[in-house]
Amino acid sequence: MAGDAVYSELDRYLETTPRSREMWEEAKRYLPGGDTRNSIFWAPYPIYIQDGGGCHAVDLDGTDRLDFIGNMTSLPLGNAYPPVVKAVQEQAARGLVYNAPNEHQVRLARLLCRRVPSVELVRFTNSGTEATLNAVRAARAFTGRTKIAKCEGGYHGTHDAVSVSVRTDPAMGGSPERPTAVPSVAGLPPSVVEEVVVMPFNDTAAARAILEDNAGELAAVIVEPVLGGSGMVPADQEYLDALREFTELDGSVLIFDEVISFRASHGGAQEHYGIRPDMTTFGKIIGGGFAVGAFGGRRDLMDLYDPTTGPVVGHAGTFNGNPMTMVAGAVTLEDLTPDVYDRLGPLTEGLRQGVRDACAELDVPVRVTGLGSLFGIHFLDRPVRTYRDVHSSDRDLRQRVFWGLMNEGILSTANLVGAVSNPMAQGEVDAFVEAFRTVLARNAG
Template sequence: MEKGGEGPNMAVARVGQRSKESFTRAQMVFPDGTSRATIERDPQPLYVERGFGSYLLDIDGRRFLDLNCNFTTLIHGHAFAPVVEALTHQLQRGSCFANPTTSEVELAELLCGRIPQVDCVRFVNTGTEAVLFAIKAARAFTGRSKIAKLEGAYHGAYDWAEVSLAATPDNWGDPSAPKCTAFYRGMPASVLDEVVVLRFNDVEGVRRLLSLHAHELAGVILDPMPSRGGLIAPNPEFIDAIQETARKNDILVIADEVLNLRQSFRGASARYGLVPDLVTMGKIIGGGLPIGAIGGRDDVMKVFDASAGRPMLPQGGTFSANPLSMTAGLAAMRHLDHSALEHIEALGNVIRDGIGRAISSRSAPLCVTGAASLFRIHPMSRVPNDNRDAHPTPAGATVMKQLTRFFAENGIILPHGAAAAISTPMTRDDAHLIVDVFASFLDSHQDIIESRQVRT
């Protein structure tokens, strides 16, 4: 029998017995019992049996409204019928070939026709690969090696993109000149020397630091609304400062829209007035299968051109543009029309507004950020302006852990410390359920929230 997800009074255990048993088995074959560092556990992870629409069913038979959507990937939810049909048809014809297929041409045509500044694309297998090759493309085009990036912003598992991803108050340095910090033990010092770290929404800092390092910078990479950095809206002046300074100094602007392409029909850059030279894409463009893409200006993308011999930047990959990812992505993107995007943005407005009203009516020291089909709750009363503002205190982190637990106990998967995502199968009833569970959390945990001295 499917349980959970019926309302804030239908609490269930966070992790069922079969999930606990599966985790015990997993600890025998994985270093920490999981195959991804991003798997959430409290203290064990929840093992999934299947997904349907906006819901998950765990292996203990309990239903959960899914606000993770595999880290925002599943914009149409689970087992989306057009994708299932397209994949079934393709699987009967083959899963991968050394030769190209027309499905890759069709998906490329869709992206080039929809996303501004994308004259042509190259497909890879992950968002990490897309960022990796976009940075390499900027280097090949400019002949420079350094990159600039935002403090606390996630751009995948490429050394240069990971610099200052995990910066904390103990090591992030002067506000006017952020320190380059290593993401893992043993990261080469030379990598840190090749990166300029910027603060999100710091207009003057961006102008000064980009100008100071202009002769060495190949590109500046930014997510228009960094999820790990707080899912905070960019100030128009900040976008202008990035573009004007980059253009003046022949620095390429790389928009990382692997996560935020879902913010509008034409993507996040178009929503916020950013005009990039290169765009990285992933997640939603694969329909639930592995994918990444680099797109951009025709002259910049020429670095991949191998028609006359060895290109300036060779790029391959055994599974790049595989027909399963291409077919699934094409089916998903064709159904992600204006109507679908308007639907999930309307639900996002209901959720953000409802959470905001619940906070205001109770004078709770929390806030909510986000846009379109994304939202994130913060353990602070003032909306943060950048990654440093959004960095939770230990007390705030405890409150957020309690919030995630409460949501799970009430049949909702709420990501911990990341963006919550809305999918097209969700309804207004689902949106109101999210708001009701959040309000119930505030009412039942008021003493914890107040005693933790959450930042104001």
């Protein structure tokens, strides 16, 4: 039965996406596996999207889907948000990029510093990867130490220092309480892996013990307050409190990677938890749909980058703070008012509850996680708190549900994480839950 169901969802996907398949066949001639961004590749091939606006995404075959991911959570106001499009068009007519700073970078920096009190000074990059690279580098420069601690399952981009124990197979990862540092990609020098201390997410006692063992040696502890791409699992308050307490005493730098979790509340997850990290990294929503990243935090750390007094740490980048990204980000943050968060939070909780109810009706074990407008669906029958919990969910069912949702007009991600955006209302949430119930009925059992 399950085998037939796999075939039927996949078969329907293949039948309804011929143009995407053709494009992917062509893509394979020039791009390895036809792909240039692993996180949006799924088997057997992804759809190619040619059009999108608001909460809709239209593929090459003309199929219009509700977009419940918005470029991996980066579009909280929807795609092609009209005020962003207008501002970008006006800026484009005046110049795409200049060999000098522009007023919009000051505007976006001011918005970020006012919104996130722990960010006294900020610098812009073109990706979240560059943001975490610089935060780690600043911590090392400031402390004179080299080791960093990160969580098992924590994703902080693609640079070497953080490409350890991201999507690890638990069979390779040692005990849950003492995870081994496992390279997440080939090509990492062993010396890089040796500098990474891995802690379990949300296991306060185990993390504390690991950190104590490395006291005095850590430059930074980097954590996603909501384990994002790995499943939208919010951290426990006591876990983040413990990291703050340890780093304060230890003199190591606490980095909150808010590339995803900044979407969780107006002042980011740090506002939600009431914790002031030393540094914060940003990406996604602060670019209004354009490539972006930023890192910021305590003045004494950020002063390392000050060209008028050094800089101690250099940081260039041809497109850093470019006016197109900066104006799109500024318009987005200006319009992402507390009211928007107040609206999206309950709407998303309705989606989470709808998914729980559908699973209860069909007797399918599920845990639905998330914070604010973020959600993650996990097919298992115990609480989801750690990366290992996420990893133990029913992958076969997850795969079928993903294809099934695509067949029913819903775009999310292959591991069933998603986000509700402001163009959505109850009707879109109901459509998601209805599609989910239909797919589950076809595939469960």
